[in-house]
Each structure stands twice: as structure tokens, then as C-alpha cells.
Amino acid sequence: MSQASGPADAVVSPQSVSTALPQPELTTPTVVVPVKRSNAPPGASKLGRGPRRRSYCFPRAFAWGVATAAAQIEGAAFEDGKGESIWDRFARVRKIDRPTVACDHYHRYRDDVALLGRLGIPNYRLSVAWPRIFPQGDGAPNPKGLEFYDRLIDALLENGVTPWVTLYHWDLPQALEDRGGWRVRATPQAFGRYAQLVVQRLGDRVKNWMSMNEVLRFVPCGYLYGCDAPGAKESAAVVNQIYHHALLAHGYAVEAVRELGGKRSRVGLVHNPPVPVPVTETATDITAARAEYLRETEQLMGPLYGGSYTASFLKRAGADAPKVEPGDLELISQKTDFLGLNVYFGEFVRRGSNGEAERIALPSQYPKADISWLNIVPQAMYWGIRHAREVYGVETVYITENGAPYVDQVLPNGEVHDLGRREYLRNHLISLHRAIHEGFDVRGYFLWSLLDNYEWAEGYAKRFGMVRVDYRTLQRIPKLSADWYAKVIEENCVI
């Protein structure tokens, strides 16, 4: 099947699927140097104008940016009235690194925003800390919390940086966890009230909203395996109900943006589907990869894009299926403006001898970044975008996170030559370019992350930043990848 044709075999009926993919206008390469016959390499004359010097240029309006999250950079965990979050509690109880100071962005935000401006980063994805706004999760808001985000947004705009705001990036107020957390419907309802207040307060300056970050990570890790906050290990029935509540929270956020965000405001979910990459790009392996993608994502994407839980999910869940109240699925499946995709790695899939999808285990020497789960599979960028379109009819996509941790060395001259990260990013951008070139509607890319930061249960040991943070002095040092990325943005091409 040609990639440019419609999702003929979409499995879940999507919101509205046009048959032809839009063809974005790619900017013409800025440097096209005709090769003179005299010094041309053998055979070059057959290429007409000579070799193109720029192969990977992006659409004119493409939104380049970097991403962070409140709990990972802000610190000031108990200042100016902020309430305790489940991460403050979890880290203390587990005796692991705590987010109490992190990058001290709460006090250094002006410098960090000025750095964004200096590097020429036009878009910045941040999150609002719910416990800063509602220290008890609900009830009376904290004026000082709101004032902080006022100042931050104003500073971004003054520096020519467009803010993109995530409403929930995992820092649930501990007070709500104590009352049942995501297990109870009261939490998505409280989230709805929080979303309304934030959209009302910042909506005059913020037009790009993201509801929830990575439901597929915080639910299983926080409530099934216990590896992330709040560290619970619940039954399948409770976990399925939690997924449903997270979807409801997304729905309330969409409603808040539609009602209070003003005309030009846009909203989407940030999703982290596993990405099955077909071992060969043949119809059989692609079909297998797609089947695997559907199985791994239908619990969320069925309700979001099809307005119902799929029959195959309900069959698998059996008696553990979530309880759904009238109106829930309408709230959840409201049309959004884009889907955010966080892409870090992929898994290889082929059609097995029994005709079913088969995952191929990676050999021990397969390349990895400096964290157990990050196998380097740049093709995941392309396939993550293509599967979303072909399986669920997703039209507009932003890459809301992509990046990798490496052990960085500060050289005697103070520089950090993080070429591992640079190659990772560069190869993923080339794969992203392929998707755009084939006509998929990808409008932007956010590098994870601006700064080295608090990598959740992994603490400060894992560095994802394009800017190094010295956790002793809190000094920031842009790495080679930051300078490189700034030039990519300036040229609008992979360089």
C-alpha cells in the first residue's frame, strides 16, 4: 500500500478521515550549488544541476522547540505555598533522589528563558504544577502559584518564545492521592476545575494546551508495577478504572480549553505509544506491526478516536473492564486539534511462523543510550507517526518529546561534546523528515529536554539535557547538541 493513500484499513472508526494526506510545502534547500563540469566528480553531470547540499529541510511553519516538566526542573517544592506532590512523598519514602531543588528553575526561570531566547528556540513546552495552584488539590487556589506562571509566561513572550502548556505532567497533589488519587472519579473532576482556572488565568497569552502527559507511563508505572509515584500495585480492575479516569481528565481539559481558552486556542493529548517497527517494510511485517500497535494502544485510543472501548479490549479485560458512566465517552472523544507523540525508542516486529505478530528480542550488543529502556531505533519516529494515522486516522501530530540520556564529560576547556546525543537527535530528525516528505501532517518537534533534570525514579544520574546542569553550583552549560540544534532551527534543515 502506498504511504500517501488514506488509512483504508483503519481499525477504529476515526473522528473524520480524509482520504488524501495533505502535502506540506517543504522549503527548498537554501544551498543548491550547481556543479561545474570541470571539477565535478565522475558521473555528477548526469545529476543535472549537481548534488543537492541540503537533503532534509522542513516545512516553513514547522514549530521547533524544547520541552520540560515542572516537577523535573522547578524545585522550590515547599515554597510560596506549594503543596506536597506524590513525587515529593514517593522520593522521600523510597529514599531516592528528591525533586526538592531540581534545577532551581523556580528562582532561575529568567536566566533559563533568556537562554532559550539566546539560542533562538521559538517554542517551549512546560508544565504547570497542580500542587502549586491547588496545594490541597482542590478548594482554595494559591495566588503565589498562579503569579509564578504569570511571570514565566510573560518572560517567554518577552523573549519571543511561544509557550506550550501541559496541565498534568505527573505531579498529582498528595492530598488527592490520600483521598484515592486516580482511583476515584473525584480526581478527574478536581483536575477539571484546576484546568479551568489555569486556562482562564493564562489563556490570554497561552494558546497551545496539552491535557495529560503519557497516560501509558504514569498509570502502569504508578499504579500497577509501583515503579513511579505513588508506587502502588493495584488489581487489573482498579488499573483499568484509573486509565478511564485519566481519559476523563483529558476530556475535562479539552472542555476547559474550548469554553475558556478563546478562539485561537488548541488542545491535544500527549501520548507515548510503544512503536512496533516492521523488521522489513513489506506488507506482511507492516500488517504484523500494525496489529501489535493496535493491541498496545487500543485501551486509550479506542475511546479517544473511536468514541468507545474496542471489542477486542473489552474481551481481554473481561470482568476487569472499567465502569463507564453515561456521557463519559462523549467527553473523552471530543475532537482535539492535534495528538502529541513522545518518541524515544521502538520495538522490532515481524510476522511469525504462526501468522501472528512476533516481537524480536534485541541482541545484547544492540545500541542503547544511558538508560535501560532506551534502545536506539530512529525508525520509531517515522512509524510512530504512520501508525497513528493508519490505525486511528490521527491527522495532525506534534512530536512533543524526543531525546536521550548520555554520560556527558566536561572537557578541560569547559565544553561538552555530547556527540552520542547529537547523532541520536539527528537520526530521529531524518526519520521525522521522511514522514513529512511522505505527506504526514507533522507540525512541530520538541526536544527533551532543555536542561539536565530530575529523571523521576532515576533521579539526577540520567542526563537528558541539551544544556548541562552542574547540580552543585546549578550552573548551566550548553552542550554541543544545543549549539547544533540552534543551527538546525535557524536553517530549518537537518545540518
Ligand code: PNW
Ligand atoms: C517521558 N520508558 O518519560 C516523560 O514525559 C518525561 O518526563 C521523562 O523525563 C522523559 O520521557 C524521559 O524519560 C518516560 O520507560 C519514562 O519507556 C519512561 C519511559 C518512556 C518515557
